[in-house]
Amino acid sequence: MNKQAIKVENLVKNFGKGESLVEVINGASFEVNKGELVALVAPSGAGKTTLLMMIGCVEEPTSGRIWLGDEKVYENRWLTKETRKIRREKIGFIFQAHYLIPFLNIIENVTLVPQTNGISKEESEKTAMELLEYFEISDKAHAMPSELSGGQNQRAAIARALANKPQIILADEPTAALDIKRSVDVVKMLKKIATDQDVAVIMVTHDEAMLPLCDRILKIEDKKVVSSEVPRDTKIL
Template structure:
């Protein structure tokens, strides 16, 4: 469990999200409250259509909520007419994404996949590459820095994707089924790595997962059902 004195990074209050109107209206989320502090690793669980991805998208500044308030790293989001470009900048600076199938750009090698995010944030090409190689070394895939994504194993590709997510030292890391493409041994390694990084970087991690084998790696598990956050439980002592 995270230190109660740690900073509140994600603060959602009464979040609702509706799609459509009238008879075709779908309530994807209904009055969700969620607080996640720095250093915490939490999981969103629930069946398909329960609203996990919608919640992840709202935290990731990809879609805006119909109702409710979102605070990320102490900053109110979607208030005072946030523009699309402001949200993009927020994603670039404060949020890192890890995907189920790594989603590395196939035309860039491992180090450039990481360096791209740094360059987008304004780093020079040389500086970005140096930092990218450091990150890859840290994640123990430095020897594969020149390999194209198609030539990386599943575990290697996911480590490169984690390096990319961490490149700009984000405060929030959002992971969508981060271990779905990995065997149980590698899934455990990746989750331990994410926990370590969250602690070191003072960031929080929110992961959507169905992988029961890694539930014990989370600080808290949140269950979503029909758009409601039904319960929450501490997993790790």
């Protein structure tokens, strides 16, 4: 059985042209398997979010190749016009801010994408309640985002990211606005999701304290991506 969830080959991303050309990523190649929680680290401005958005079919690369699961989605151009459909069906996004829709309650936020994908209201609500129970906020299903704490809203945002049963979770600084305890809780949750649901998770982080909770580290160095082992001797909560 193929465990590959993400494969990137010789990915390049430039902004601008001529004398104003800026190379952000130049020849990145790596793989991420199902069931892995991988940290993506680099200095500010080194292209972490850009790389994440290319994998997520949001930002178009300059050149290279991207596979999501068994499907090659990019080879020097998008191989489908339906990049939005790929995002809806294969990828869950989690951001530093939860971006819940403020005028929808929690269960309405979580069921929005599945219903957009054609899943019935009944089935999507059943899945949503299972996720909210998993994250221990099922009692908040009919509450508005403004009525929840920051940590509860982030859990709801993770539930929303999982509602379309994605193969891949892309998390951009999901703990940046949280204290150390809540940060650890969120990263442990992402690891549990990766393991329990056989999902590949890439998490952009600046917080080195979170790295021991991950399976592997991807670093952007000299505009390329290198893989390294996790420092297991670091103490965390």
